[in-house]
Amino acid sequence: xxxxxxVGKVEYEGAKSKNPLAFKYYNKEEMILGKPMxxxxxxxxxxxxxxxxxxxxxxxxNTMERTFEAKDPMEEAYQKxxxxxxxMEKLGIEYFCFHDRDMAPEMPTLKESNEALxxxxxxxxxxxxxxxxxCLWGTANCFNHKRYLAGAGTSPNADAxxxxxxQIKQAMDTTKKLGGKNYVFWGGxxxxxxxxxxxxxxxxxxxxxxxxxxxxxxxxxGLNAQLLIEPKPKEPTKHQxxxxxxxxxxxxxxxxxxxxxxxxxxxxxxxxxxxxxxxxLNMARIHGVLGSIDANQGDMLLGWDTDQFPTNIYxxxxxxxxxxxxxxxxxxxxxFDAKVRRQSFTDEDLFLAYIAGMDTFAKGLRIxxxxxxxxxxxxxxxERYQSYETGIGKKIEAKEVTLEELxxxxxxxxxxxxxxxxxxxxxxxxxxxxxx
Ligand code: XUL
Ligand code: CO
Numbered sequence: 001x002x003x004x005x006x007v008g009k010v011e012y013e014g015a016k017s018k019n020p021l022a023f024k025y026y027n028k029e030e031m032i033l034g035k036p037m038x039x040x041x042x043x044x045x046x047x048x049x050x051x052x053x054x055x056x057x058x059x060x061x062n063t064m065e066r067t068f069e070a071k072d073p074m075e076e077a078y079q080k081x082x083x084x085x086x087x088m089e090k091l092g093i094e095y096f097c098f099h100d101r102d103m104a105p106e107m108p109t110l111k112e113s114n115e116a117l118x119x120x121x122x123x124x125x126x127x128x129x130x131x132x133x134x135c136l137w138g139t140a141n142c143f144n145h146k147r148y149l150a151g152a153g154t155s156p157n158a159d160a161x162x163x164x165x166x167q168i169k170q171a172m173d174t175t176k177k178l179g180g181k182n183y184v185f186w187g188g189x190x191x192x193x194x195x196x197x198x199x200x201x202x203x204x205x206x207x208x209x210x211x212x213x214x215x216x217x218x219x220x221x222g223l224n225a226q227l228l229i230e231p232k233p234k235e236p237t238k239h240q241x242x243x244x245x246x247x248x249x250x251x252x253x254x255x256x257x258x259x260x261x262x263x264x265x266x267x268x269x270x271x272x273x274x275x276x277x278x279x280x281l282n283m284a285r286i287h288g289v290l291g292s293i294d295a296n297q298g299d300m301l302l303g304w305d306t307d308q309f310p311t312n313i314y315x316x317x318x319x320x321x322x323x324x325x326x327x328x329x330x331x332x333x334x335x336f337d338a339k340v341r342r343q344s345f346t347d348e349d350l351f352l353a354y355i356a357g358m359d360t361f362a363k364g365l366r367i368x369x370x371x372x373x374x375x376x377x378x379x380x381x382x383e384r385y386q387s388y389e390t391g392i393g394k395k396i397e398a399k400e401v402t403l404e405e406l407x408x409x410x411x412x413x414x415x416x417x418x419x420x421x422x423x424x425x426x427x428x429x430x431x432x433x434x435x436x
Contacts, residue, residue: 004067004083007351009090020352026362028092033324033369040323040365042333043295043358044095044136045088048102049307049339050350051080056342063345073105077120085127091354095136097184097335100171101144110163114170121174128178136182136333137228137264137292138175140167143188143236151189153210154203154241161206168214176223181331182292183218184264185211186230191237207241208255215260226331228264228291231280233273235305244273245283262291266337267315268298268305277315281322292332293319295357309338309357313434316364317371324368334361367433376429380422 013022028038055063068083070076080103088096100113104120107113128134142152142164150156152164175183190207192198211229218227229252233243242248245263252258263284270280277297284290297310310316323329340353371377387393392409395401 001082004086005090005347007090007348010351010355021355023355023359025359025366032365037362037365040328041361042095042136043093044097044333044335045084045093046335046337047084047096047098049337050087051084052102053339055345063342065345074116077104078123081120081123081127085131085133088133089131094132095134095333097137099139099141100167100174101141106145110166117170117174121177125178135175135178135180136335137184138171138180139184139186140171142167148189153207154190165210165213169217172217172221172223175225176221181225182228183223183225184228184230187232187240187242189236190242191240193238204241208257211257215257226291227261229261230264230266230294232269235272244275245280249287262289264292264294266294266296267310268296268307271298272305278318278322281319285322285326290326292329293334294337295334295361296336296338307337307339309336309353311356311360313360313363316360317367317434320361320364320368321371324372371433380426
């Protein structure tokens with residue numbers, strides 16, 4: 001079998017190692033809070049960014065040097081399978097995520113595209129059987145092709161809607177074949193640019209219809225995956241309907257879909273919505289819909305989805321804090337929806353980027369576990385809300401109050417004494433845990 005990457009197996013060498021091609025913090029079998037690290041951190045390779053991204057941007061063409069390219073798109077698809085499995089095995093990554101169109105090419109007809117995906121995914125399945133590698137989630141790319149220029153489920157063109165449904169059916173069948181435990185819906189072009197040409201009510205109703213029939217097919221087909229919606233506020237359209245966790249929750253409740261979907265939270269999408277990554281994770285967690293994570297980060301000085309590898313230790317720590325408070329991600333994991341920079345065009349850069357991301361989350365997990373063990377934030381927060389444990393607070397908490405009663409109470413107790421929120425000392429403590 002041809003070897004596509006010069007880099008060898010990446011090992012854990014510990015925090016003192018100066019070897020860039022070694023893990024400093026990710027020690028997969030090490031136990032953290034009673035579970036091996038690799039179970040807390042079910043890392044996944046994104047098929048699209050890792051095997052398909054070629055480095056082009058609005059101003060220039062491809063830059064990536066890849067040994068698995070070929071003239072024939074089907075030959076390239078098979079080579080990508082080999083290269084992808086070699087890459088995951090060398091990094092010790094046990095999961096992958098894919099779109100239909102990054103696993104196999106789009107062909108002249110839909111029937112041929114379906115056949116191409118059947119063939120390549122058969123080969124993926126063979127490789128899965130020879131290794132320990134599993135499918136975390138599948139999805140359909142209903143946004144690249146020009147037929148989707150005005151959206152898929154929200155397109156004004158019913159034929160585009162039907163085509164999207166066909167792609168989703170095929171992608172769900174493929175996910176089932178590969179044993180995927182989750183299926184993702186990112187809203188692609190489900191949004192609009194101007195109200196001068198848009199019937200938003202029809203579009204939202206149609207989008208809900210698409211999700212409803214996909215939900216039904218998930219059961220009917222026996223896929224039974226955890227269905228996930230991935231919120232994103234803008235890009236490619238100006239107003240994406242799945243803006244953020246709270247918006248998606250409102251949408252799901254409007255259409256009676258709230259018990260069928262959880263969410264896949266992406267860091268860069270959170271910051272595009274002017275939220276922190278932790279905010280989105282927290283909103284998903286407290287509503288019981290935190291399903292999986294797209295691990296990446298944006299550049300705060302650039303206003304678009306840069307999909308960089310996550311290296312910010314504060315964000316990773318607070319993300320893992322939310323994951324631990326959630327009791328883990330269940331069937332979900334951490335998919336590196338991240339791409340190397342255009343100037344990082346060598347094969348080695350791909351490895352280095354994944355190592356940086358995996359180590360950042362591993363370190364974040366270690367710190368978050370310690371924070372929780374020591375109940376640092378919990379005990380402070382508990383004390384901060386103490387007024388709801390007795391007296392009038394206890395009645396409010398139990399929803400056993402009326403406006404009249406509270407008015408009588410407040411007239412008698414109109415000197416409200418607050419306590420300090422202590423943000424600075426908590427930030428100092430967090431720093432201490434990170435620096436330790
Ligand atoms: C786009 C994005 C997608 C989804 C899957 O911003 O994040 O790659 O994760 O379609
Ligand atoms: Co994503």
